[in-house]
Amino acid sequence: GAPSALLTPFFPPFFFLPPCAAAEPPLRWEPRCRQQLRHLQDGARIAARLPPRLEGHWVSTGCEVRPGPEFLTRSYLFYANRLFKAYQFYYWDPSCREPSYSLVIKGKLRLRQASWITRGATEADYHLHKVGIVFHSQKAMREVASWINQTSSEGCSGFLPPGRTWASGALYELLSAKS
Numbered sequence: 001g002a003p004s005a006l007l008t009p010f011f012p013p014f015f016f017l018p019p020c021a022a023a024e025p026p027l028r029w030e031p032r033c034r035q036q037l038r039h040l041q042d043g044a045r046i047a048a049r050l051p052p053r054l055e056g057h058w059v060s061t062g063c064e065v066r067p068g069p070e071f072l073t074r075s076y077l078f079y080a081n082r083l084f085k086a087y088q089f090y091y092w093d094p095s096c097r098e099p100s101y102s103l104v105i106k107g108k109l110r111l112r113q114a115s116w117i118t119r120g121a122t123e124a125d126y127h128l129h130k131v132g133i134v135f136h137s138q139k140a141m142r143e144v145a146s147w148i149n150q151t152s153s154e155g156c157s158g159f160l161p162p163g164r165t166w167a168s169g170a171l172y173e174l175l176s177a178k179s
Contacts, residue, residue: 063096131175
């Protein structure tokens with residue numbers, strides 16, 4: 001089957017302004033949940049858009065840490081026709097200051113249903129059309145090539161023949177649906 005992923009939108013936190021020292025009542029922002037609850041108590045209804053509207057630019061708000069550990073930032077562009085373009089930037093350090101390599105990914109999403117596991121998320125299948133990689137150092141090239149060549153049971157042995165190197169900063173195609 002097609003790979004699955006969970007997509008969760010990011011909503012910025014709400015800010016509270018400290019009470020003013022003036023005699024006037026203080027200005028304060030309510031958190032979205034309290035504001036929505038108040039509207040519900042007043043008889044308003046909340047409707048969820050299904051399927052969710054994903055179009056637009058989604059960007060990491062900071063350095064993400066994945067098991068391994070992996071350190072990355074992401075930038076995704078979702079289009080109305082369900083095509084997407086993703087940039088994943090990998091780093092050597094947990095503050096995402098020392099770049100290792102980047103992936104450029106193009107594909108198409110098929111949204112499925114609301115997630116039973118993650119509140120507010122939607123399950124999706126994705127089909128990759130193209131995947132490219134850009135190395136930011138010789139060390140990154142050696143490490144990724146070694147990792148790929150070790151997965152020989154998956155038909156990747158010899159992906160980068162011994163003694164061959166790639167140029168740092170150049171885009172190399174790893175997958176193309178046309179080939």
